[in-house]
Amino acid sequence: MAGRLAWLVLVALLAAPPAVAQTAGPGRAVADDDTGYVEYLRRQDPAAAGRFVTLRDARAAALAELQQATERYNAGGPALRPVSLPALQQARRRYAEASLAVLDFVDAVDRASIVKLETDVERLKRGLGEREKDRAQLERMLRGD
Numbered sequence: 001m002a003g004r005l006a007w008l009v010l011v012a013l014l015a016a017p018p019a020v021a022q023t024a025g026p027g028r029a030v031a032d033d034d035t036g037y038v039e040y041l042r043r044q045d046p047a048a049a050g051r052f053v054t055l056r057d058a059r060a061a062a063l064a065e066l067q068q069a070t071e072r073y074n075a076g077g078p079a080l081r082p083v084s085l086p087a088l089q090q091a092r093r094r095y096a097e098a099s100l101a102v103l104d105f106v107d108a109v110d111r112a113s114i115v116k117l118e119t120d121v122e123r124l125k126r127g128l129g130e131r132e133k134d135r136a137q138l139e140r141m142l143r144g145d
Contacts, residue, residue, distance in 0.1 A: 041109070048109065055105055059098040066091040
């Protein structure tokens with residue numbers, strides 16, 4: 001009887017529908033915190049902004065799935081943990097994959113920004129060098145050389 005009850009509890013926990021809307025929690029805080037970054041990306045490259053939002057939302061969904069799997073694992077008690085462990089491990093993998101995808105995207109954007117900034121610095125240095133030559137020539141003209 002106790003085994004049958006444990007299976008019924010497990011089935012009920014696994015069949016529980018996920019929360020459709022979350023108004024608080026880590027996923028929502030991340031979405032609020034990256035608004036400035038998304039706006040920056042939209043100004044630079046609207047397609048990149050869309051890609052980031054897609055990756056961010058996938059990570060938030062994976063986090064919600066991980067939280068639910070963790071709750072199910074913890075709620076099941078020691079007898080049901082071996083049954084819910086594979087789902088928890090899968091949720092951890094999905095969250096890690098989604099998080100790594102976000103990090104890879106941000107790293108690529110940062111690398112591209114560094115290349116652009118380095119190019120701009122070199123252009124500015126060339127401009128300074130040219131103006132230094134012009135300045136020297138103009139100062140010689142003032143002295144009458």
